[in-house]
Amino acid sequence: MSATSVHRGRANNRKSETIRIWSPSYRARQDPAPAHPPPAPDRQPSLHEKKPHLKGPRPVGSSVSDSISLSSPVACASPREDAEGPPMPLTVAALPEEHRASLLGRLPAQRTRRKRAMLIYVCAADSQDCCAEKGALQCGAAARLRARARGRGWRVHIADLHWRSPLEQQRDHRFPMLCIAELARQSELGAVVPVLFLNSGLGTPLLPHTLECADFKAALVAAEDDNDKALLNKWYSLDSSTTPSCYRLVRNAPARWRREMARTLNVLVRTLPQEACDAYLTTVVEQEVQHTVLMSVEAARRCVWVWRAGAVPDPDPGPPAHHRELQRRLNNLQRDLKLHLSERNIIRASIRARAAPGGEDEYTRGVRTALGDRLDALLDSLVAEHDAPAGYNGIPTGLFDEINEHLSFCHKAAQCTSNREVTLNELKSNVPLALIGGAGCGKATLVARAVSLASSYQQDLAVIIRQVS
Numbered sequence: 001m002s003a004t005s006v007h008r009g010r011a012n013n014r015k016s017e018t019i020r021i022w023s024p025s026y027r028a029r030q031d032p033a034p035a036h037p038p039p040a041p042d043r044q045p046s047l048h049e050k051k052p053h054l055k056g057p058r059p060v061g062s063s064v065s066d067s068i069s070l071s072s073p074v075a076c077a078s079p080r081e082d083a084e085g086p087p088m089p090l091t092v093a094a095l096p097e098e099h100r101a102s103l104l105g106r107l108p109a110q111r112t113r114r115k116r117a118m119l120i121y122v123c124a125a126d127s128q129d130c131c132a133e134k135g136a137l138q139c140g141a142a143a144r145l146r147a148r149a150r151g152r153g154w155r156v157h158i159a160d161l162h163w164r165s166p167l168e169q170q171r172d173h174r175f176p177m178l179c180i181a182e183l184a185r186q187s188e189l190g191a192v193v194p195v196l197f198l199n200s201g202l203g204t205p206l207l208p209h210t211l212e213c214a215d216f217k218a219a220l221v222a223a224e225d226d227n228d229k230a231l232l233n234k235w236y237s238l239d240s241s242t243t244p245s246c247y248r249l250v251r252n253a254p255a256r257w258r259r260e261m262a263r264t265l266n267v268l269v270r271t272l273p274q275e276a277c278d279a280y281l282t283t284v285v286e287q288e289v290q291h292t293v294l295m296s297v298e299a300a301r302r303c304v305w306v307w308r309a310g311a312v313p314d315p316d317p318g319p320p321a322h323h324r325e326l327q328r329r330l331n332n333l334q335r336d337l338k339l340h341l342s343e344r345n346i347i348r349a350s351i352r353a354r355a356a357p358g359g360e361d362e363y364t365r366g367v368r369t370a371l372g373d374r375l376d377a378l379l380d381s382l383v384a385e386h387d388a389p390a391g392y393n394g395i396p397t398g399l400f401d402e403i404n405e406h407l408s409f410c411h412k413a414a415q416c417t418s419n420r421e422v423t424l425n426e427l428k429s430n431v432p433l434a435l436i437g438g439a440g441c442g443k444a445t446l447v448a449r450a451v452s453l454a455s456s457y458q459q460d461l462a463v464i465i466r467q468v469s
Contacts, residue, residue, distance in 0.1 A: 102403045105463025106455050116153055117190025122160035123288040130197035132364050133306050140368035145375050173209045176284045180291055191382050194292045194303040202330050208280035209249050215276050216247040222271035231264045266319040293340050300340040304374050309348045409467050410448040417445035
């Protein structure tokens with residue numbers, strides 16, 4: 001056996017990890033047949049004679065550059081360009097494109113995940129204003145829904161980040177980023193069902209995290225009061241490290257100057273044009289609706305909006321200009337929801353009898369019943385959509401789902417590594433190989449990269465990949 005060591009350079013000064021590629025030696029793979037005579041001087045060598053071979057171990061000091069762009073795979077000439085693989089079996093060729101690609105080890109461009117999971121994501125404008133409605137969901141409708149789903153082989157999970165967490169209370173911009181990241185994670189685990197609690201307000205507004213230089217300077221020019229200019233200069237500082245440069249909100253600004261936040265928001269509302277206000281001034285619930293209902297047809301079809309009819313507006317709306325801006329955006333958001341959502345998924349909860357004795361319990365019971373009916377109907381539709389044949393040509397459907405899970409992991413892992421040209425050429429040598437290396441040195445990402453490039457080596461090459469770690 002001969003060993004080939006490939007060192008992967010790191011950006012820091014830590015010791016480089018090593019990946020060792022073990023393969024049969026070159027002499028062991030030679031046939032006992034006599035060597036071919038050298039080609040004549042007037043004849044060009046054939047493609048078979050130019051085929052690269054492993055010529056024993058590579059020097060230990062050789063390294064592979066990690067600075068190659070990830071967006072453009074390395075154009076390595078395949079050692080089997082003139083060879084055709086075995087013909088595809090007729091049973092495999094007769095499969096749908098999605099299943100045929102799975103058996104060949106190629107991840108389809110768009111694949112519908114078939115996990116038996118209903119993931120309810122709670123979108124709330126004000127967590128304190130909708131405590132009764134969220135309690136009806138968590139303690140009432142969800143309990144019955146979980147029991148029904150369990151009997152049909154499904155699971156129900158509820159993700160609710162609106163419980164007055166420290167990030168939410170401090171009006172930190174990391175909170176909406178956390179919400180959007182959780183939405184993206186949930187969408188990979190199953191069918192996301194947004195449940196929106198939106199009444200008469202958008203919740204706590206956030207200051208823009210960044211402002212373009214032109215917009216910030218225009219706001220300074222439009223601000224006639226020196227105090228307004230001082231506020232803008234106090235909250236925002238020029239960041240020249242970005243391209244193009246911008247004005248960025250100072251660190252920990254909400255925690256340090258919470259009392260001045262409303263005044264600064266009022267200054268931006270009065271000085272920025274309406275298009276800039278739509279782009280910069282936003283709330284968490286607006287971003288959640290944007291990333292669910294307005295960007296996904298499937299999420300809009302499943303979204304349930306609980307709307308408390310006759311809700312009392314905020315007694316302290318703040319400055320008139322800021323209040324008018326929030327009301328304008330609330331009207332626009334409600335109009336978009338009415339256009340994208342089905343009428344049966346809009347629950348209008350009446351609070352007329354809420355003030356009477358026992359009215360609170362009656363109101364909560366009505367919301368719980370309406371939410372339970374809609375979520376039960378959505379679960380039935382998801383189960384019906386999920387129903388698929390038990391198999392195709394004798395291959396069980398569960399096997400395709402399992403293969404797709406491993407291929408999906410390879411697709412993600414391949415994006416987290418750089419192209420290693422020399423190592424990938426070793427993997428194309430069409431001999432048994434074993435990757436050996438310490439934890440974290442890049443074995444899984446290297447295999448994932450090779451799997452993603454395998455179809456370019458040979459068109460009908462079947463790749464079997466299974467991640468067991």
